[in-house]
Amino acid sequence: MLTMLRPRDRFWITLLPLLAALALSVAVAAPSAAASNAATVISFEKSWIEPGHYLGETGDGGTIEMWVYDVAFVGNVQKFTVTLQLSVEGGSLTAILDGQFNFSTGRVVLNGQVVDGWLTGAQVHEESRFTGVDPETGGPTFAGTVQLMPASARGEG
Numbered sequence: 344m345l346t347m348l349r350p351r352d353r354f355w356i357t358l359l360p361l362l363a364a365l366a367l368s369v370a371v372a373a374p375s376a377a378a379s380n381a382a383t384v385i386s387f388e389k390s391w392i393e394p395g396h397y398l399g400e401t402g403d404g405g406t407i408e409m410w411v412y413d414v415a416f417v418g419n420v421q422k423f424t425v426t427l428q429l430s431v432e433g434g435s436l437t438a439i440l441d442g443q444f445n446f447s448t449g450r451v452v453l454n455g456q457v458v459d460g461w462l463t464g465a466q467v468h469e470e471s472r473f474t475g476v477d478p479e480t481g482g483p484t485f486a487g488t489v490q491l492m493p494a495s496a497r498g499e500g
Contacts, residue, residue, distance in 0.1 A: 380494035385431055387489060388474070391482025399485075405431035407489070419446045425453060427467070429489060434461025436491075440469060449473035451485060457496065465496035 387407045389399025397409040406429070413424040420443050427438045437460055442453030453469040471487025 383433070383491040383493065385429070385489045385491070386487070387471075388484065388486045389471075390477040390484045391480055393480075397485070401429070401431050403432055405429065420444070421446070427453075427455075427469070427489070436460035436462060438467045440467060442469070444473075451487065457491070462491055462493055462496045465494075466492040468492075 385405070386402035387399050389397045389407055389409065392398050395411040395414075397407075397411070399407045401407055408428045410426045411423050412426075415422045422443045423441075425440050425442070427436075427440055429436050429438070436457045438455050438457045440453035440455030442451060444451045449472050451469070451471045451473075453467075455467050457463050457465045457467060468490040469487060471485040474484045474486045476482065477484050
C-alpha cells in the first residue's frame with residue numbers, strides 16, 4: 344500500500360510515528376522538571392518556650408525552631424524578624440524571615456530567604472495561626488505551613 348503513495352506522502356507517513364514518539368517523550372519529561380521546582384509545603388505546630396523562642400514539630404517528624412527579634416508594635420500588629428531553623432527528611436536549613444502577627448485575626452505571615460543549608464537562596468513563606476496557650480509554658484501555640492520555593496534557590500531553576 345505504501346508503494347502506491349507519492350514519495351512525499353510516504354516520507355510524512357514514516358516520519359509521523361517518530362514525531363509522535365518525540366512529542367510524547369517531551370510531554371513525559373516536562374512534568375518531572377516542573378515538579379522539581381514546585382514549592383515544598385511543610386506543616387508544623389510550634390510552642391513558645393521562653394521569650395522570643397519557639398520550638399515545634401513538622402508534619403513529617405522533623406523539627407522547627409524560631410528566634411524572634413527586632414520586635415515593634417504598630418496598632419494591633421506586632422512586626423518582627425525571625426531566624427528559622429528547619430530540619431526535615433529532605434534536609435536542614437536556616438532562614439531569615441520578616442513579618443507580622445495580627446492580634447485581631449491571630450494570623451502570622453512571614454517572608455524571607457534560606458541563608459544556610461538545604462536550598463540556600465530559596466524564598467520562604469510562612470503562614471500560621473494562633474491555636475491556644477501551652478499548658479506547660481503558659482505561652483502561645485501556633486500551627487501552619489512553611490513553603491520553600493526551590494526554583495528561587497541559587498543555581499536552581
